[in-house]
Every structure is written in structure tokens, then in C-alpha cells.
Amino acid sequence: MKSPLFLKVILLGAALFAPFAVAADKKPLKVGFAQTGAESAWRTANSESMKGEAAKRGIDLKFSDGQGKQENQIRAIRSFVTQRVDAIVLAPIVETGWDPVLREAKRAGIPVIITDRTIQTADESLFACFIGSDFYEEGRMTADWLAKATGGKGNIVELQGTPGSAPANERRRSFGDAIAKYPGLKIIDSQSGDFRRAGGKEVMEALLKKHGRAINIVYAHNDDMALGAIQAIEEAGLKPGRDLTIVSIDAIKEAIQAVIDGKISCTVECNPLFGPKVYGTIERVLAGEKVERKSYNQDELFDATNAAAAIGARQY
Ligand code: AHR
Numbered sequence: 001m002k003s004p005l006f007l008k009v010i011l012l013g014a015a016l017f018a019p020f021a022v023a024a025d026k027k028p029l030k031v032g033f034a035q036t037g038a039e040s041a042w043r044t045a046n047s048e049s050m051k052g053e054a055a056k057r058g059i060d061l062k063f064s065d066g067q068g069k070q071e072n073q074i075r076a077i078r079s080f081v082t083q084r085v086d087a088i089v090l091a092p093i094v095e096t097g098w099d100p101v102l103r104e105a106k107r108a109g110i111p112v113i114i115t116d117r118t119i120q121t122a123d124e125s126l127f128a129c130f131i132g133s134d135f136y137e138e139g140r141m142t143a144d145w146l147a148k149a150t151g152g153k154g155n156i157v158e159l160q161g162t163p164g165s166a167p168a169n170e171r172r173r174s175f176g177d178a179i180a181k182y183p184g185l186k187i188i189d190s191q192s193g194d195f196r197r198a199g200g201k202e203v204m205e206a207l208l209k210k211h212g213r214a215i216n217i218v219y220a221h222n223d224d225m226a227l228g229a230i231q232a233i234e235e236a237g238l239k240p241g242r243d244l245t246i247v248s249i250d251a252i253k254e255a256i257q258a259v260i261d262g263k264i265s266c267t268v269e270c271n272p273l274f275g276p277k278v279y280g281t282i283e284r285v286l287a288g289e290k291v292e293r294k295s296y297n298q299d300e301l302f303d304a305t306n307a308a309a310a311i312g313a314r315q316y
Pocket residue numbers: 039040041042043116117167195221222223224249250270
């Protein structure tokens with residue numbers, strides 16, 4: 001007969017290792033992520049956050065780069081449905097045209113989390129929730145800062161993001177709404193640089209040719225386009241920050257450095273590091289918990305007063 005001490009050791013061992021036995025049995029969560037592409041430094045940081053957090057949590061992530069095309073993202077979602085993933089994450093390139101494919105995911109019983117950019121749909125049941133930044137608020141913050149810094153005067157050229165995308169639509173709308181209060185601030189031209197650095201440079205070159213020194217202010221919908229515009233401005237023999245005021249959105253590390261260098265006057269943050277929040281939400285959705293319908297990141301504004309103090313801790 002076994003001694004009581006022997007039995008205690010066996011029981012203790014079973015208790016200690018039971019959770020691992022369950023974990024070993026449990027299949028890793030399978031998540032499909034339809035990313036827009038790799039158009040900006042912001043996007044790279046966002047993809048890294050999603051991939052890094054998946055690896056940390058042992059999630060089997062199926063990552064698809066949409067290469068800037070909605071049809072690629074639609075194809076990716078269909079393939080995630082065929083692969084029977086547990087959840088789908090979509091960062092939609094444009095706002096419209098998602099209903100049919102989201103209906104397919106819904107019919108398959110796969111929850112869809114919309115991240116980063118919102119969609120327009122009459123059927124809110126097609127997605128579980130939205131996680132991202134408030135683009136309208138970002139445009140408003142930029143415009144208010146600008147109005148204060150310029151005394152409400154100046155000719156603005158706007159470098160828009162991808163046509164039809166939520167950030168381009170919202171940042172344009174809110175900036176326009178806010179500067180309407182200042183009759184001395186006028187948008188004299190507005191063109192798309194597609195959220196890309198090369199796009200920002202190309203558009204700025206054309207705008208400088210067209211308007212020359214009549215341009216006082218550049219409002220870029222993201223930092224990559226602002227940094228591209230800076231190249232064009234410098235190549236035209238002008239000094240960014242002195243000859244033109246540049247304001248933009250994202251607050252990537254390189255733009256914060258440009259604020260310190262006096263080339264960009266202000267950049268409003270759009271935090272891309274939401275991998276942990278997305279997977280945490282997926283786990284709750286799959287556990288049948290009620291989650292917030294729309295959850296927004298808290299974003300800050302950086303200018304000459306706080307950029308130097310912030311750059312050291314900047315992760316992207
Ligand atoms: O949707 C977020 C926007 O998309 C970021 O501002 C931009 O940099 C990115 O490409």
C-alpha cells in the first residue's frame with residue numbers, strides 16, 4: 001500500500017500540471033487579419049503590433065497585405081472564411097462596399113472586428129465592434145492649433161490621404177469645419193498623395209509650381225506625406241517651418257524629430273499600437289461577453305513645447 005506522503009506528492013503534481021495539460025489540449029486561436037497594405041511608417045508599426053502581440057499570445061495569425069486594393073482585402077476575407085478562422089480583423093482601405101463579404105463572414109458565424117478605419121453600412125450587425133482612433137477629432141485638433149499659431153491667417157494646401165478612406169474623409173471634413181470659423185484661413189488647393197511619402201513629394205512639387213510663394217501652410221493628412229512635402233519644399237530652395245508652416249497627423253518618431261528640428265510645426269498622434277486591445281477584445285467576443293461598440297484610442301498633440309520630452313519614449 002502507498003504511503004500518505006506518496007499520495008500527497010501525486011496529487012500536488014497533478015494540481016500543478018493540470019493547467020498545462022489543458023493548455024496543451026487547447027487549439028491556438030486562429031485569426032485572419034486583412035491589412036490595407038504598407039503605405040506608411042504608421043502602417044508598418046500597426047502591422048508589427050498585430051504580429052508581435054499574436055506571437056506573444058500564441059495566436060495563429062493569418063496576415064494578408066491588401067497592397068492598397070479593396071478587392072485584395074475582399075479576397076483575403078473570403079479565404080479566412082474558407083479556412084474557418086475563429087475571428088477576422090479588417091482594416092478597411094475605403095469606407096464603402098463591404099456589406100456582401102461581411103455577410104458571408106456572418107453567415108459562417110465568424111465575428112469581424114473592424115480596426116483603424118471605419119466603414120459605412122446600414123447593417124451594424126455585420127461587425128462585432130470597432131477599435132481605432134477618432135479621425136474627426138484629429139483634424140479638429142490640428143486646425144485649432146493652426147488657427148492659434150497663425151492668428152487665423154494663411155493660404156493652405158491640403159495633402160489628402162487615400163480617396164474614399166475614413167481618415168481622408170474625416171480629417172478633411174473636421175479640418176474644414178474648424179477653419180470655417182476663421183475667414184482668414186483658406187484652403188487654396190487640395191490633392192491626394194495617397195498617404196505615401198513619394199505621393200506627398202510629388203503633389204507638393206506640383207503645388208509649388210502652380211501656386212509658388214502664395215502657399216503659407218501645408219496640412220498633410222499623415223506624417224509620411226508631410227515628410228515627402230518637406231523634401232519638395234527644400235529642393236525648391238525654401239525653408240520648411242520658416243517659409244511655410246507644416247502641420248500633420250500620426251506623430252511617428254521621424255515627424256516628432258522634424259518638430260524638434262523646426263520643420264514640422266505640429267503633429268497630432270494617431271496611435272497604431274493596438275494589437276493588445278484587438279486580441280483582448282476578440283477573446284472577450286468569443287467568450288460571449290458584451291464589448292464596447294466603438295472604442296477610440298486617446299491621442300495627443302506634439303509641437304515645440306513637448307516634442308523633445310516625448311521622442312525618447314516613442315515606439316514607432
Ligand atoms: O488609417 C490610418 C492612416 O493610414 C494613418 O494616418 C496613415 O499614416 C495610414 O496609412
